[in-house]
Amino acid sequence: MFKYYLQLAVHSLKRYPVLTGLMVLAIAVGIGASMTTLTVMHLLSGNPMPGKSGKLFYAQVDADTDNSYPHKDPLDMLDYRSAMDLWSAHKADRQTLIIDSSVKVVAPDSQLPPLMRTMLSTTSDFFPMFDVPFQYGQAWTAEQGQRHARVAVISAALNRKLFGGANSVGRTLRIRGADVRIVGVLAQWRPSPVFYKVVGGRFGAATNGRFYGDTEDVMMPVGTGIDLNDGHFEPFTCWDLPEHAGHLTHAGCAWVGLWVQLDSPAKVTAYHEFLTHYAQQQKQLGRFTHTDVRLRDLMQWLTFNQVVPPDVKLQTSLAFAFLLICLFNTVGLLLAKFLRRSGEIGLRRALGATRASVFAQCLVEAGLVGVLGGIGGWVLTLVGLWAVRQQPVAYANLAHMDLSMFALTFLLSVLVAVLAGALPAARASRTAPALHLKTL
Amino acid sequence: MHIRHILAALRHHRIAALLITLEIAFSCAVICNALFVISTRLERMHRPTGADETHLVEVRVGHVARRSAEATLAQTHTDLAALRRISGVSHVTLVNQTLFGSSISFSSVSLSSDSNAPSTAVTQYMADVNLIDTLGLKVVAGRGFRPDDQVTDASLNDKNPPQMPVIISQALAKHLFPGQSAVGKTLYAFGPNRIVGVVKRLVQPRDFGAPGEYEYAMVFPVDTPYPQGTYLLRVRDPAQRQQVIKQALSVLKKDGPLRLVSPKYARTTEAARAKYYSADRAMAWLLAGVCVLLLGVTALGIVGLTSFWVTQRRHQIGIRRAIGATRRDILTYFQTENFLIASAGIVLGMALAYGINLLLMQRYELPRLPFYYFPVGALVLWVLGQLSVLGAALRATHVPPVVATRAA
Numbered sequence: 001m002f003k004y005y006l007q008l009a010v011h012s013l014k015r016y017p018v019l020t021g022l023m024v025l026a027i028a029v030g031i032g033a034s035m036t037t038l039t040v041m042h043l044l045s046g047n048p049m050p051g052k053s054g055k056l057f058y059a060q061v062d063a064d065t066d067n068s069y070p071h072k073d074p075l076d077m078l079d080y081r082s083a084m085d086l087w088s089a090h091k092a093d094r095q096t097l098i099i100d101s102s103v104k105v106v107a108p109d110s111q112l113p114p115l116m117r118t119m120l121s122t123t124s125d126f127f128p129m130f131d132v133p134f135q136y137g138q139a140w141t142a143e144q145g146q147r148h149a150r151v152a153v154i155s156a157a158l159n160r161k162l163f164g165g166a167n168s169v170g171r172t173l174r175i176r177g178a179d180v181r182i183v184g185v186l187a188q189w190r191p192s193p194v195f196y197k198v199v200g201g202r203f204g205a206a207t208n209g210r211f212y213g214d215t216e217d218v219m220m221p222v223g224t225g226i227d228l229n230d231g232h233f234e235p236f237t238c239w240d241l242p243e244h245a246g247h248l249t250h251a252g253c254a255w256v257g258l259w260v261q262l263d264s265p266a267k268v269t270a271y272h273e274f275l276t277h278y279a280q281q282q283k284q285l286g287r288f289t290h291t292d293v294r295l296r297d298l299m300q301w302l303t304f305n306q307v308v309p310p311d312v313k314l315q316t317s318l319a320f321a322f323l324l325i326c327l328f329n330t331v332g333l334l335l336a337k338f339l340r341r342s343g344e345i346g347l348r349r350a351l352g353a354t355r356a357s358v359f360a361q362c363l364v365e366a367g368l369v370g371v372l373g374g375i376g377g378w379v380l381t382l383v384g385l386w387a388v389r390q391q392p393v394a395y396a397n398l399a400h401m402d403l404s405m406f407a408l409t410f411l412l413s414v415l416v417a418v419l420a421g422a423l424p425a426a427r428a429s430r431t432a433p434a435l436h437l438k439t440l
Numbered sequence: 441m442h443i444r445h446i447l448a449a450l451r452h453h454r455i456a457a458l459l460i461t462l463e464i465a466f467s468c469a470v471i472c473n474a475l476f477v478i479s480t481r482l483e484r485m486h487r488p489t490g491a492d493e494t495h496l497v498e499v500r501v502g503h504v505a506r507r508s509a510e511a512t513l514a515q516t517h518t519d520l521a522a523l524r525r526i527s528g529v530s531h532v533t534l535v536n537q538t539l540f541g542s543s544i545s546f547s548s549v550s551l552s553s554d555s556n557a558p559s560t561a562v563t564q565y566m567a568d569v570n571l572i573d574t575l576g577l578k579v580v581a582g583r584g585f586r587p588d589d590q591v592t593d594a595s596l597n598d599k600n601p602p603q604m605p606v607i608i609s610q611a612l613a614k615h616l617f618p619g620q621s622a623v624g625k626t627l628y629a630f631g632p633n634r635i636v637g638v639v640k641r642l643v644q645p646r647d648f649g650a651p652g653e654y655e656y657a658m659v660f661p662v663d664t665p666y667p668q669g670t671y672l673l674r675v676r677d678p679a680q681r682q683q684v685i686k687q688a689l690s691v692l693k694k695d696g697p698l699r700l701v702s703p704k705y706a707r708t709t710e711a712a713r714a715k716y717y718s719a720d721r722a723m724a725w726l727l728a729g730v731c732v733l734l735l736g737v738t739a740l741g742i743v744g745l746t747s748f749w750v751t752q753r754r755h756q757i758g759i760r761r762a763i764g765a766t767r768r769d770i771l772t773y774f775q776t777e778n779f780l781i782a783s784a785g786i787v788l789g790m791a792l793a794y795g796i797n798l799l800l801m802q803r804y805e806l807p808r809l810p811f812y813y814f815p816v817g818a819l820v821l822w823v824l825g826q827l828s829v830l831g832a833a834l835r836a837t838h839v840p841p842v843v844a845t846r847a848a
Contacts, residue, residue, distance in 0.1 A: 022740050029733055066548075067556050104502065104700065114700055116502060203648070209719070234543075310804050311723055314477070318730060321470050325734060328463040329741035335456055336748030392718040423455065 001357075002364065009365035016337065020369070023333045027373025030326030031413045032380025037312070037319040039381065039405050040388060043398055044212065044308045048191040049130065053298040056129070057268065059086060059258045061279045062290040066239040071290050075254040076199040077236040082282070083256035087123070091274050092260035093267065096126040097222050098196055099256050101233050105218060106174040107162040117158060119175070120197075120216035121225025127153075129261050130196060135159075137169035137184035140221055148223035153184040158217040175218065176228045189215060192398055193307050195298060196259060199236060201305025208309045212395035271295060323416065330369070330420035338362055338428035350433035359429040366421020367414055374413030381409060446777045456745055461785040464821055467738045468789025472817040473796050474727045476809050481724045485717040487654075489539050490609070490641030492576030494678045496709035498538050499688050502700035503667040509594055512665040519666060520568075522695055523673060526687045531574040531674040535567035536662075537645045538670045539709055540716035544645045547629040549658070551616065557628075560653070562612060563644045564629070566593070566662040567669070572607065572639065574674045580610060582623035582637035589636070589661040593668065596630060604660055606633040609642040611655035629658070646716065681708045735824055742828035746774065750836045757836055758843025767837040774833035775826060782825035786818045793817065 013020040047053050062074035063082050078086070087095050099121040104114045126132065127139040140151045152173060159168055173180045193211035201208050220228070231246040233255055240252025248255050262268045275293040282288040296304060338345070345358055353361075381401060388399040401409075450457050501519075503512070516534060523532045537545050545566075548559035565571060569585035584607070591602045606627065613622035613635075626632045642657040671692075675684050685706045693701045714721075750757070757770060797809040 019744060022744055026737050026740060029737060033730065033733070116700065311719065314800075314804060315723075315726065318470065318474070318727070321466065322730060322734060322737075325463055325466045325470070326737055328459050328466065329737055329744075332456060332459040332463070332741050333744045335459070336745055340748060340751065391722045392715070427455070 001360075005361045005364040006368065008361055009368045012337075012341065012365055013368065016340075019333060019337055020372075023330055023337075023369050024372045024376055026326045026329045026333070027370065027413060027417060028376025028380055030323040030416070031373060031377025031409060032384055033319040034323045034412065035377060035381040035401075035405065035409050036384030036388065037316040038408070039385060039401055040312055040395075040399060041308065041316050042405060043192065044312055044395060046192065047299060048193060048195045049298060052131070055261050055263055056298040057092075057260050057262055057271070057295050058298070058301045059260055059271075059275060060294040060296075061086075061275060061282075061288070062292050063252070063254065063282075063288055064237075064239045065252070065289050067289065071292060074290070074292050074294055075237065077254040078256045078258055079252065079254055080249045080256055081287075082278075083258055086258055086275070086278065089274070092271055093263050094125040094129045094261035096123045096129055096259050097256055098122055098126075098259065099222060099225060099233065100197055100216065101225070101229050103175050103218060103229055103232070105158070105162075108172055108174050108179070110162055112162065115161070117217040118214075119218040119220065119225060119229065121220055121222045121229075123222055125261075126196075126219070129259065130191070133187040133189055135185045135187040136167045137182070140183055145221035145223065148221065148227055150178065150180045150224060151183045151221065152180045152224075153186060153219040154182055155186050155215060155217045155219075156188050157214070159185045173218070175220075176232075178228050180220065180224070180228075190398075191215070192395070193302065195302060197257065198302060198305050198307060199257065201307055208305070208307055209312075209393040209395055211305075211307050212393075212398065268295065327416055327420050330417065331423055334362075334366055334369075334421050335424040335427065338424045341428070342431050345428055345431045346433045349431060355429040358431070359425045362425030362428050363418055363421050366417045366425065369421075370414035370417025371410065373417060374410040377413050378406070378409050381405075442773065443776065443780070446773065446780060450777065450780075453749065456749075457781055460742060460745055460781050461788065463738055463741050464782055464785025464825070465788035465792055467734050468786055468817050468821050469792035469796050470734060471731050471820065472789075472793040472809065472813045473800060474731050475817070476797070476813055477800075477806065478724045478727050480806065481720045485720050485724075487643070488641060489643045489713075490575070490577055490639065491539060491709070492674075493539070493709045493713060495576065495674050495676075495681075496574070497673050497675065497681050497685050497688070498541075498670050498707060498709060498712070499673070499685065499692065499701075500670040500705040501666055501692055502705070509665065512667065513592065513594075513663065516664070516666040518695065519671065519692060522691045523671060523688055526673075526684060526691065528675050528677060528680040528684055529673050530676050531570050533567045533570040533574045533672050534664055534666060534669040535565055535571055535672050536664055536669045537563070537565060538672065538712065539643075539645055540712035541645050541670065544648055546648075549612075549616070549627050549629045551627060553628055553632065560615065560656065561649060562608075562629070562653075562656045562658055563648070565642070565657065565659045566664055567659070567672075568663050569661050571659055571672075572637075574672050575642075576674065577642055578640040579607075579637050580640045581613075581621060582607070582635070584637055585659075585661045590663050591661065593662050593664045596662065601631055603631060604633060604662070605636040607637040607639060607659045608635055609655055609657045610638055610640055611652075612658065613638045615656065627658075630660070633660070735820070738821075739824055739828040742778070742825060743831065746778065746829050746832040747835070750774070750832045753836075754839055754843055755846075757839040758841055758846075761839065761841035762844040770837045770839075771833050774829055774836055778825045778829040778833075779822065782822055786821055789817070789821070790814050 049056060060074040061082055062071055063079040064075050083097055087097055101119050102116055103119045105117045106114050124139050124142045124145050135156060139153060140149060144151055159165060168182050168185055171182050173182060194213060194215055198211050226249060233246050233248045235248055235253035235255040238251060238253040242248055242251030242253060260271060262271055272295045275295060279288055279291040279293050283291050348358060385399045385401060389396045520532050520534060537543055545564050546561045547564055549562045550557040550559040569587055569590050572584045589605050591604045595602050608622060616622060616627060617625060622635050622638055625635050627635060643655050644657060647654055673684060673688060675681055689701055689703060689706055800806040
């Protein structure tokens with residue numbers, strides 16, 4: 001029966017090519033707009049560490065002694081001393097520090113001019129904690145971190161640029177004039193967003209697309225990084241200015257992030273208590289004035305930082321308003337189409353077709369329009385994503401359609417068309433046979 | 441007119457009429473708000489900075505090898521002198537942050553030395569005394585900086601830092617000293633700083649904090665070493681900017697130790713502005729595109745349904761023509777019908793537009809939709825409706841009266 005309805009639908013769509021074209025176009029445009037923005041939303045609001053995000057937590061205490069503003073939340077980052085205290089206590093299953101800065105990098109055995117690159121100073125736990133993939137070599141050991149060994153892990157991109165993608169483990173990089181041995185090269189790795197360095201998102205939500213940029217090109221143990229790059233660190237904020245700009249270890253500045261991995265709810269509670277206890281102890285020592293602490297898991301931290309830019313949300317709601325208007329439009333056109341065929345439907349009814357079969361036939365026709373609209377919508381989505389990639393945003397080159405979005409395009413399209421077809425089909429199935437036979 | 445007849449006829453097409461009404465209402469609501477968002481973005485993109493942007497170029501130089509603070513500062517002075525000698529350049533300075541640049545430096549400013557006093561975060565431009573002239577800022581009260589106002593960057597870290605004067609923007613002056621003259625007063629940022637001048641307008645390098653704080657800025661006369669700043673050059677003729685950038689790069693490359701001198705770090709302030717607002721521009725274009733598509737889809741809907749109605753009513757039209765209606769009457773009939781439907785849609789659309797605006801105000805900190813958007817939106821949809829119905833209506837006028845005599 002379905003095959004017969006399909007034949008009827010194809011025949012009927014061919015009979016009024018202009019009207020069919022208008023309907024398909026309306027659905028295609030609506031689907032194209034919605035799927036483009038939905039793909040971007042899907043990309044931006046995704047979980048960068050699926051399966052593990054519930055075990056990763058961002059720890060905050062408030063070392064800021066400045067009382068001239070209300071401390072609604074602890075600062076987004078820690079001062080050096082608090083960070084080192086909390087990290088070296090090793091109270092979590094894994095813990096790692098995050099310090100971002102930029103360095104000038106020279107490869108002594110290449111002819112390339114000095115490059116400005118971002119450097120992550122972190123600890124050896126960083127790599128297993130965030131499942132960072134290696135192409136060559138491995139991370140430094142905790143022991144190497146302890147003694148500030150001159151070792152580094154570099155990104156796949158920097159390895160391509162400096163060494164043509166060859167295995168560069170054991171070769172040397174010159175960073176701020178000091179020689180550093182490469183111990184590991186990462187495979188392609190681009191969490192979206194680069195969650196571990198997300199901070200301060202609530203202060204400039206319009207520019208939060210920046211969280212979707214690239215990961216650092218050079219990674220070194222915290223001690224080594226500070227030894228080499230001291231004087232070039234940028235604080236998140238300072239309440240007590242450093243004696244020398246860029247030398248932050250002893251200053252009243254927040255510039256270090258602390259991530260911990262806690263494998264069970266009991267450990268989460270225990271770690272929260274540990275943080276609270278630490279803050280109270282520091283207050284007694286006179287170093288803190290606020291004892292508020294936070295321990296947000298990865299997704300909570302991303303939400304708190306509003307990682308999805310408001311412009312993207314606005315675009316998505318706009319696209320769905322658009323789809324709704326396209327839906328009204330299709331309802332109207334289908335209504336016109338089915339009613340125009342009242343004579344034919346009346347004849348079918350007179351020859352014994354039930355209301356249900358007329359209804360089904362009309363829905364099949366609407367569904368076919370949906371499939372055609374889906375094809376158009378898919379093409380328009382590809383065009384839309386191409387346009388997104390031309391935009392000056394950090395996530396631009398991530399805007400591609402994956403299989404699930406491809407499937408959703410057709411699903412949404414057929415759903416919209418069938419939904420649009422329901423009312424006109426119900427109307428058409430109520431056609432009285434006798435009345436229309438007369439006019440044939 | 442036959443409004444009563446039209447309404448009676450529409451009662452036979454309740455669903456179709458309702459659909460068009462809803463479609464027009466939604467389009468109207470979305471278009472009003474989209475146009476409004478576009479206009480707020482355009483307004484934002486054209487905010488003045490107070491600087492004479494068309495005459496400015498900037499060049500940043502990165503240092504590679506570490507050298508003594510004295511040597512670096514001496515190199516900075518050599519660079520400044522060399523840049524000043526480029527033909528077509530009228531002023532040169534080195535500033536810690538540039539307009540639309542990526543970094544922004546702040547101090548909390550209060551009116552007393554007590555650290556618990558209420559304070560405002562204010563952005564600070566630190567540059568030698570030429571900054572005011574290089575940017576082309578207009579001093580509206582007090583004076584600009586004099587050469588003896590200048591302190592060195594290194595001395596700011598001393599146990600007893602030197603007292604330096606400050607020049608502030610008019611918006612900040614009004615905020616700190618409402619109704620009074622700010623000149624001669626003292627603010628507390630780097631110790632006590634005496635305000636010697638007020639400039640008409642100077643803004644933050646990039647938006648930060650509350651929208652009103654965008655216009656709060658202060659300038660300190662600090663002799664800064666080049667790794668901590670950007671060279672800013674004022675050209676006499678805007679047409680020479682690219683030429684000046686090229687010369688500046690070659691001057692800086694020729695002279696001094698191994699440094700990062702690259703065209704990548706040199707640009708005009710105008711280019712910096714364009715880049716800074718590129719997301720706003722993209723959003724405005726996107727919204728404009730959506731508006732056009734929306735109007736197109738709505739028009740398609742009206743065309744489709746009215747042409748169907750004309751076909752369906754061929755017989756009635758024939759009867760009307762046969763009993764004396766002119767072609768003009770038929771045309772007016774369809775146009776009036778469309779006008780009535782559009783009006784209903786517009787009334788509903790206005791309410792919806794207002795609702796959406798309230799939602800946007802809550803979620804995206806958008807201001808209230810100005811009243812004049814409503815009549816503009818209404819006019820656009822009325823015109824659109826009339827144009828879309830025209831084709832079908834004209835076709836209806838060509839239905840010959842003889843149709844009436846054929847079987848119904």
